[in-house]
Amino acid sequence: NAGVMQNPRHLVRRRGQEARLRCSPMKGHSHVYWYRQLPEEGLKFMVYLQKENIIDESGMPKERFSAEFPKEGPSILRIQQVVRGDSAAYFCASSPPGQGRNYGYTFGSGTRLTVV
Amino acid sequence: AQSVSQHNHHVILSEAASLELGCNYSYGGTVNLFWYVQYPGQHLQLLLKYFSGDPLVKGIKGFEAEFIKSKFSFNLRKPSVQWSDTAEYFCAVNGHHGSSNTGKLIFGQGTTLQVKP
Numbered sequence: 001n002a003g004v005m006q007n008p009r010h011l012v013r014r015r016g017q018e019a020r021l022r023c024s025p026m027k028g029h030s031h032v033y034w035y036r037q038l039p040e041e042g043l044k045f046m047v048y049l050q051k052e053n054i055i056d057e058s059g060m061p062k063e064r065f066s067a068e069f070p071k072e073g074p075s076i077l078r079i080q081q082v083v084r085g086d087s088a089a090y091f092c093a094s095s096p097p098g099q100g101r102n103y104g105y106t107f108g109s110g111t112r113l114t115v116v
Numbered sequence: 117a118q119s120v121s122q123h124n125h126h127v128i129l130s131e132a133a134s135l136e137l138g139c140n141y142s143y144g145g146t147v148n149l150f151w152y153v154q155y156p157g158q159h160l161q162l163l164l165k166y167f168s169g170d171p172l173v174k175g176i177k178g179f180e181a182e183f184i185k186s187k188f189s190f191n192l193r194k195p196s197v198q199w200s201d202t203a204e205y206f207c208a209v210n211g212h213h214g215s216s217n218t219g220k221l222i223f224g225q226g227t228t229l230q231v232k233p
Contacts, residue, residue, distance in 0.1 A: 042223035
C-alpha cells in the first residue's frame with residue numbers, strides 16, 4: 001500500500017512563475033491536508049479538502065494560493081506569481097473518511113519549493 | 117485560538133542519556149495530542165498519540181508521553197536515547213468540539229535533537 005505521494009520533491013521557480021504541487025493520498029483516503037513549513041518554523045495548516053470540496057481553507061493566504069482535490073487525480077496546491085517568501089517545504093497528509101481523520105494522518109515526503 | 121509551544125528548540129545529548137521534550141498547548145476544549153518525528157530528509161512520522169484514557173501513552177522506538185490536563189502539557193520522554201534518535205520532533209494538537217472536528221493540527225515550532233555517539 002503506497003503511502004502519500006508528493007511530487008515533485010524539489011521545485012525551483014523564478015519570481016513571478018507558477019508553482020504546482022501534487023499530492024496523491026493513500027489508497028482509501030478521501031481527506032487531504034496541506035501544510036507549509038517555513039525555515040526554522042513548525043508546520044502551519046493551510047487547507048483541508050475532501051473530494052471536490054474545500055472544507056477548511058482558514059490557513060491559506062488570501063491571494064495567489066489555491067487548492068483543489070478533483071474527483072479523479074491528485075490534489076493540487078497552486079501558487080501563482082511566486083515570491084521569495086513562498087520558499088518553504090509543503091507537506092501533504094491524508095486520512096481515511098469518517099472519524100478516521102481524528103486518529104492522526106499519514107504525511108508525504110514534502111515538496112521543497114525554492115523561489116529564485 | 118489554539119497554540120502549541122515547545123520550549124526546547126535545540127537539545128544535545130550523549131547516547132544513553134534520558135530525554136524529555138516539553139510541549140504545552142492552549143485550548144480549553146477537548147484535545148487530541150500527537151508527537152511526530154522528522155528524520156533528516158524524510159517525512160513526518162507519527163511517534164505516538166493521545167485521545168483519551170490512560171494519560172501515559174507509549175509509542176514506537178521506546179518513546180512515551182504523559183498528558184497532564186491541569187498543566188496543558190504533553191511532554192515526550194525516552195529513558196535512554198540512541199544516535200539514531202537524532203531528528204526533529206514536533207508536538208501537535210487537534211482541538212475540537214466532537215463532530216465538528218476537521219482533523220486540523222496545530223504544530224509547535226519543533227525541537228531539534230542531536231545525539232552524540
